[in-house]
Amino acid sequence: MSVDHTAAPALPAAPLSLVEHFERGLGAPVCLTWELTYACNLSCAHCLSSSGRRDPRELSTRQCEDLIDEFQRMQVFYVNIGGGEPTVRRDFWHLLRYAVSHQVGVKFSTNGVRLTPERARELAGDSYDGYVDVQVSLDGATEEVNDYVRGPGSYRTATTALANLRDAGFSDAKLSVVCTRHNIEQLDELKALADRFNATLRLTRLRPSGRGADVWDDLHPLPDQQRGLYDWLMRHGDEVLTGDSFFHLSAYGESLPGLNLCGAGRVVCLIDPVGDVYACPFAIHDEFLAGNVVERGFEAVWRRSPLFERLRAPQSAGACATCSFFDSCRGGCMAAKFFTGLPLDGPDPECVQGHGRQSLIEGGRDRPAPSQDHSRPAKRAEPILLTLSRRSSPRSTPAAGPQQELPTQPSAPPVSACNQNPLADHHPAYVDRLDSAWSTSERKKAAENGHP
Amino acid sequence: MSSPLDRAWTLTPSVAIRPETFGGLAYNFSNRKMVFLKRPKLVEVVRLLDRHPDARSALRAAGVPTCDHVAYGRAVEQLASSDMIRLRRQV
Numbered sequence: 001m002s003v004d005h006t007a008a009p010a011l012p013a014a015p016l017s018l019v020e021h022f023e024r025g026l027g028a029p030v031c032l033t034w035e036l037t038y039a040c041n042l043s044c045a046h047c048l049s050s051s052g053r054r055d056p057r058e059l060s061t062r063q064c065e066d067l068i069d070e071f072q073r074m075q076v077f078y079v080n081i082g083g084g085e086p087t088v089r090r091d092f093w094h095l096l097r098y099a100v101s102h103q104v105g106v107k108f109s110t111n112g113v114r115l116t117p118e119r120a121r122e123l124a125g126d127s128y129d130g131y132v133d134v135q136v137s138l139d140g141a142t143e144e145v146n147d148y149v150r151g152p153g154s155y156r157t158a159t160t161a162l163a164n165l166r167d168a169g170f171s172d173a174k175l176s177v178v179c180t181r182h183n184i185e186q187l188d189e190l191k192a193l194a195d196r197f198n199a200t201l202r203l204t205r206l207r208p209s210g211r212g213a214d215v216w217d218d219l220h221p222l223p224d225q226q227r228g229l230y231d232w233l234m235r236h237g238d239e240v241l242t243g244d245s246f247f248h249l250s251a252y253g254e255s256l257p258g259l260n261l262c263g264a265g266r267v268v269c270l271i272d273p274v275g276d277v278y279a280c281p282f283a284i285h286d287e288f289l290a291g292n293v294v295e296r297g298f299e300a301v302w303r304r305s306p307l308f309e310r311l312r313a314p315q316s317a318g319a320c321a322t323c324s325f326f327d328s329c330r331g332g333c334m335a336a337k338f339f340t341g342l343p344l345d346g347p348d349p350e351c352v353q354g355h356g357r358q359s360l361i362e363g364g365r366d367r368p369a370p371s372q373d374h375s376r377p378a379k380r381a382e383p384i385l386l387t388l389s390r391r392s393s394p395r396s397t398p399a400a401g402p403q404q405e406l407p408t409q410p411s412a413p414p415v416s417a418c419n420q421n422p423l424a425d426h427h428p429a430y431v432d433r434l435d436s437a438w439s440t441s442e443r444k445k446a447a448e449n450g451h452p
Numbered sequence: 453m454s455s456p457l458d459r460a461w462t463l464t465p466s467v468a469i470r471p472e473t474f475g476g477l478a479y480n481f482s483n484r485k486m487v488f489l490k491r492p493k494l495v496e497v498v499r500l501l502d503r504h505p506d507a508r509s510a511l512r513a514a515g516v517p518t519c520d521h522v523a524y525g526r527a528v529e530q531l532a533s534s535d536m537i538r539l540r541r542q543v
Contacts, residue, residue, distance in 0.1 A: 018488055018490055021473060027470070027472055028470065075470035075477075077479040077481070078479070105481050130484060131482075133484065
């Protein structure tokens, strides 16, 4: 959901800043991602959730409804639904209506496969009354660049879906791009493409999670490209959404829009198709598994899981504590470090000061084995890239199921930095007022004093 | 009648408020905007707006000290600008 937000009004100082409250966790998530299924018609090379095949333990329609009821009780105002490809679930449209009729807004991410002109008209119609937002994934401005990562035909599917939404009068769909070494040269073209579909461009960071771990070395933007991306975002900050994906780039100088705060387990979490709750969408691994909604209910997992309680406790900056840029980047992304085999209290693998690169070289790379993999066996329609860099021995059995004991404590201490902002996708105008027009110190001072 | 405190307000129909330790979250389902209400007292004020002829009397009812009224007036304006609350026609 492209949720807009603004800070609260100027009022007398409170004992704790808003950010400090966030760090201690809220009564319910602000940004909850719910992967409805691991089934997917595509096999994107960098899939965060290693999706492909449906998990037989996938939550039933009834269990999904119960979960939505719980969201309503907890006042989780909206959820980001993804997958896999969520629309391939037979009850997808039913669940969408169910959520909306229970005061739970939805933004769903799709590759567009089921967004027919009829569905687009339905989504644009009055029945959803703004409760539903649609995000179509596309990882290149051209068929060649996109299909290299997402597979043959995926460019056409996505652009057809975006055209259907536009033609149906759906307002402000999102065109969501994971930035890679190949498409990062196409930012202007991607922006033009989004404009053509009356959509808003959303750029996010490539994470080494899921199958992304296998292709990250080949796909993550090169250092000079990161600099180019930073400059581009500074120029276009009020026109694109980023989910505060790139705050590790803030160490280049002026902070990018957004709040620098690790949301994992504090204001952000992920519920996977079998009901397992993870600290963040980029951390589908036993190390970050907090519990299961079927066993305990979501509220109990969110409020009382030992893992989340630990993530909400004060964290140390570790090796980054002495870096003068720490206040800007907060050490980067917990998941990016974990899946590249870096210590969680050290620099991000893409640290713009180069500290991460050094660690990657010096540390040898002891990447964690994936806890689960729902990838399909190689097929003709798979991305070319995948055949070049397929994981040598994918584990086919999902390890984390509803029967599993919970939660596992992380073996390494979690850190306070993350690249997933809990307040993802701010309305540009509000971000302007909140962040980009202000220096970091001004913002910090304001946060302390309770200013907007 | 330039001050927002002198006007009558009501919560926008598509808005819900969730209490939190710092105050609360207001969310408008229709425009998908979220606002953080940084004081529990502000949450109380917003809930009271509907029952008072103007915002100022809602502030008094909530026990907001007079010296804070200007700041709360700005808060009311901000909430209106993101369509969390709307002007109410006075009877």
